[in-house]
Amino acid sequence: MELPTSKEIGVYCIINNETQKGYVGSTSDGYDIRAYHHRSGLRKGCHDNPYLQNAWNKYGEECF
Numbered sequence: 788m789e790l791p792t793s794k795e796i797g798v799y800c801i802i803n804n805e806t807q808k809g810y811v812g813s814t815s816d817g818y819d820i821r822a823y824h825h826r827s828g829l830r831k832g833c834h835d836n837p838y839l840q841n842a843w844n845k846y847g848e849e850c851f
Contacts, residue, residue, distance in 0.1 A: 801825065803842050805850045810839045 794817045801810040814821040828834035829843045843851065 795819075801839065801851055803846060803850055805846045806842070808842070810836065 796815050796817065798811065798813045799818055799821070801812070803809070812821065812825075825834065825839075826848075829840060830848070832840065832844070834840040834843070
């Protein structure tokens, strides 16, 4: 799988549409690349943030 190549940098928020809670982060690698890494870790069940991982497991990918 190829990594995205966007270099947009800044702050982003991942919103749980069920609870309206969010995870705020920043990137210097680009939004697409950071989103790829978040999604990959969450899908594998090994994301660095246990709160985000637990919400992902409970509500499912479609809620984010």
